[in-house]
Amino acid sequence: MKVAVIGIGGSGSAALRFPAKAGHEAVGFEQFRPGHDRGSSHGHSRMIRKTYPDPFHTRMMAGAYELWDDLEREAEESLFVRCGGITFGPAGDPKLEATRRSLEEAGLPYERLSREESATRFPAIDIGLGSEAIYQAESGFLRATRCVLAQARLATAQGARLHEESPVLHLEEQGGAVLVSTASQTERFDAVIVTAGPWMGKLLAPLKLPLRTALRQVIYAGVTRNEELFQPDKLPVWIEEPSEYYGFPADGEMAGIKFASHDAGMDFDPDRKDRPVMAGHVERAMQHIATRFSDLSGEVIASQSCLYTITPDEHFILDRAPGSKRIIICSGCSGHGFKFTILLGKLAADMAASGRHDESTLPWSLSRFD
Ligand SMILES: Cc1cc2nc3c(=O)[nH]c(=O)nc-3n(C[C@H](O)[C@H](O)[C@H](O)COP(=O)(O)OP(=O)(O)OC[C@H]3O[C@@H](n4cnc5c(N)ncnc54)[C@H](O)[C@@H]3O)c2cc1C
Secondary structure, X not given: OEEEEEOOOHHHHHHHHHHHHOOOEEEEEOOOOOOOOOOOOOOOOEEEOOOOOOHXXXXXXXXXXXXXXXXXXXXXXXXXXXXXXXXXXXXXOHHHHHHHHHHHHOOOOOEEEEHHHHHHHOOOEOOOOOEEEEEEOOOEXXXXXXXXXXXXXXXXXXXXXXXXXXXXXXXXXXXXXXXXXXXOOEEEEOXXXXXXHHHHHHHOHHHOOOOEEEEEEEEEEEEOOOHHHHOOOOOOEEEEOOOOEEEOOXXXXXXXXXXXXXXXXXXXXXXXXXXOOOHHHHHHHHHHHHHHEOOXXXXXXXXXXXXXXXXXXXXXXEEEOOOOOOEEEEEOOOOOXXXXXXXXXXXXXXXXXXXXXXXXXXXXOHHHHO
């Protein structure tokens, strides 16, 4: 089989590696260079966890964990920091309860911590009066840019061809093949996997995919004292409900601690040259984080922008393009998809090779939006 992968970000770097590994002819097209900072998969950390409020995502994460472990072994590089994770909020919060039920249904171990118990284990963070936490030891963070680069490197080492700085301008199914065109060439493929992230809607405009693109901000906040309490052995990754703020321990690569809001952002054209910092948002976020961490200096060490590609139900899309057997769409990671990208890439590659849709992924099919 000869397969093209369009967009070598989180999902595309995985989608390129698996067919190359299986001995297929795999060709990747990336409009910039793998590891660039204009899409969704750059930076030092992305949270990985099985703690989802719905059992489907908790179940699917089991497969993703195995693939991340394999990647780390094959890349001979530390890509996954296993620091554990807490989800916390007011006792009885519906999402907290749903997450607990989901873990129980999957038979996964977890601990329920009161505010005092959490403070004893993780002294840097105060989860707040009347709150409780769910601790799950398998959570942690992935070193995002390094994961993309490792997968692209392994794919090419296994025989994939990678066209960098080669935006795909057009693709078209014709006579039992798909023609993929850049400014300099048109090539025929048996199957094409489109993993264009924030650019999906533009590249596949005629399909009118239910996707919107939005700008999000992450902030690195300075720590003024007790720095040892912010290391991954003392501070887990954390999610606060219902505010949807989340954050990380010190990642060993940037000073301070990274945190963000899943919620606050604005619709954004990915072709815009700038990636503006939303000033009001940074101020509000710094005020919020000060209520959770008393050892912060109040200084914003860095603020980075990143793009979400969002579906109406915030679940992913993994499916054939309507009316096509050979074009596979893999996108809509909706701000929580990095941990799944390796699984999505593998499933897309399997779909390209077999021509079949794995039933376990039906909740990600396009038909749910009919
Ligand atoms: C601020 C922020 C925080 C996040 N935090 C988390 C987290 O903690 N945990 C988590 O699991 N997820 C998180 N996510 C979500 C996650 O990072 C994304 O869902 C994921 O990275 C999406 O990967 P992708 O492959 O779909 O897109 P991308 O990685 O953006 O890849 C798309 C690629 O396609 C290329 N491309 C586009 N069009 C073309 C074309 N025509 N020709 C050639 N190449 C093209 C682009 O240049 C790009 O490289 C976060 C996202 C953001 C923005």
